[in-house]
Amino acid sequence: MAQTETAQPRTAAKGSRIPGVGGWGQDGRGRSTWRRGRVLAALALALALLLLFHSGLPNSVGNLGSLVETFLPWAGLAVPVLLVLGLLRRSATALVVLLVPVLVWVNLFGALLTNKGGGSYDFTVVQHNVNATNSDIPGTVATLEAAKPDVIALEELSTNQVGTFRQDLAAAYPYHVIEGTVGLWSKYPLSDSRPVDIKIGWVRALRTTVASPHGDVAVYVAHMPSVRVKFDGGFTANQRDSSAEALGEAMAAEKLSKVVLLGDLNGTMNDRSLAPITSQMRSAQGSAGAGFGFSWPAAFPMARIDQIMTKGVTPTDAWTLPQTGSDHLPIAARIEL
Numbered sequence: 001m002a003q004t005e006t007a008q009p010r011t012a013a014k015g016s017r018i019p020g021v022g023g024w025g026q027d028g029r030g031r032s033t034w035r036r037g038r039v040l041a042a043l044a045l046a047l048a049l050l051l052l053f054h055s056g057l058p059n060s061v062g063n064l065g066s067l068v069e070t071f072l073p074w075a076g077l078a079v080p081v082l083l084v085l086g087l088l089r090r091s092a093t094a095l096v097v098l099l100v101p102v103l104v105w106v107n108l109f110g111a112l113l114t115n116k117g118g119g120s121y122d123f124t125v126v127q128h129n130v131n132a133t134n135s136d137i138p139g140t141v142a143t144l145e146a147a148k149p150d151v152i153a154l155e156e157l158s159t160n161q162v163g164t165f166r167q168d169l170a171a172a173y174p175y176h177v178i179e180g181t182v183g184l185w186s187k188y189p190l191s192d193s194r195p196v197d198i199k200i201g202w203v204r205a206l207r208t209t210v211a212s213p214h215g216d217v218a219v220y221v222a223h224m225p226s227v228r229v230k231f232d233g234g235f236t237a238n239q240r241d242s243s244a245e246a247l248g249e250a251m252a253a254e255k256l257s258k259v260v261l262l263g264d265l266n267g268t269m270n271d272r273s274l275a276p277i278t279s280q281m282r283s284a285q286g287s288a289g290a291g292f293g294f295s296w297p298a299a300f301p302m303a304r305i306d307q308i309m310t311k312g313v314t315p316t317d318a319w320t321l322p323q324t325g326s327d328h329l330p331i332a333a334r335i336e337l
Contacts, residue, residue: 024090037091040082044094047078048101051108055272066241069270070303073112073292076105115290117317121334122214124149126321127262127308128330129223130165132158132181136325141168143324147332151210152185153262155223179206182221182263188212196250198243200225205247205263209256214337217313218256222247222263240266241273248276251311258337259311264328266305281309284333289318295329308333 024033054072057065079102086094126149130140144152152173154165162178165185169176173185177193180203184190189211196205205222224247225239244265251259261281267274269283285293285304294301301320306328308318314336321330 024092033090033092035093037086037089037094040086040089040091040094041097043078044082044098044101047075047082048104051075051101051104054270059273063273066267066271066273069272070268070305072268072270073109074302076101076109079105109292112286112289112292116288117290117319117334119316119336121316121336123151123212123217123313123335123337124332125151125153125219125260125262125308125335126330126332127153127155127221127264127306128321128324129155129264129306129326129328130157130161130324131326131328132156132161134161134325137161137164138168140324140326141165143321144330145169145172147321147330149332150187150212151219151262153182153219153221154185155182155204155221155264157181157183177206177208179203182206182223184208184219184221184262186210196220196222197246198222198224199246200239200243205250207250207254212337215258216256217258217260217337218254220247220251220259220261220263222261222265224264224266226266244274245276248280251277252280257312260313260335261307261309263307264305265307268304269307277309281311282315284308284310284315284318284335285331287318288315288333293318293320293331295320295331296327298323298327298329301329304331306331310335313337 026032054068057068059065079098082098086098124147126144126147128144134140169185173187175188175190176183176185177190179195182204191209191211193206193208195203196207198205207218207220210217210219224243265274269278269286293304295304295306308331315333316336317334319332321332323329
């Protein structure tokens with residue numbers, strides 16, 4: 001008579017995970033939560049290194065370094081992605097290492113998230129690339145005047161726009177100067193106005209003295225050459241960089257102690273190529289604004305390439321204005337002279 005075998009329950013092999021048992025213990029290959037997710041941990045470290053040493057990225061290949069620096073704050077978006085992947089992987093190692101890029105990002109940009117505005121001021125400025133194809137000049141003027149500025153700087157003025165801007169701004173801003181495609185309108189008298197050569201073959205920068213009630217202020221208005229991303233040339237910014245050097249030299253030679261720069265610089269404060277300017281000036285947004293103050297593109301701002309910078313005066317507030325008919329947002333700042 002054949003002997004009947006009794007079925008016995010199968011046990012999992014040592015070191016393997018029993019099907020249906022999840023959690024933060026060992027996985028099916030016997031790896032603990034501290035041994036899983038090493039690739040994610042490596043990616044987190046790479047992100048931290050990028051944030052720390054972005055200035056080491058070469059500009060020799062398509063101006064890669066400047067491209068990364070233009071959008072550097074957005075690198076922080078990789079953190080929540082890695083966080084979700086680390087949680088799904090149940091990797092304690094990845095989650096702990098992820099703290100490194102978080103701390104680096106907060107160190108670099110955390111101060112920008114706080115509202116640093118407030119305090120006394122006696123001079124308000126507005127800066128706007130109005131866009132040569134902007135057809136809503138009256139609406140643009142109304143938006144700019146709503147900030148109650150003492151001076152308004154405009155860039156990318158086309159010949160068919162200048163007359164309308166002169167007419168619409170004349171009542172509140174009786175003094176103005178236009179050089180090439182940039183201009184400044186002021187409540188106070190202007191003097192010693194002249195173009196500034198930024199080495200591009202035509203005039204896109206000026207310098208003037210504003211006789212404010214609190215003393216003379218040297219005001220520069222500039223529109224740096226556009227930065228292009230080309231299929232065969234990468235991120236080309238050489239002409240913009242040469243113009244930054246020329247403008248930096250002009251401002252370094254300025255004799256007045258109170259200086260304000262208003263312009264579309266086609267670069268952020270992180271962009272190393274603007275160092276000839278940023279090394280001697282102070283960002284109004286960085287020192288007195290709330291948030292990043294992104295100004296371009298207007299429909300979905302991703303970078304602050306429009307700038308208000310100062311030297312010898314104190315910014316006390318900075319902000320962006322509502323969208324106009326331009327592809328840039330206007331920006332404003334209050335300054336204590």
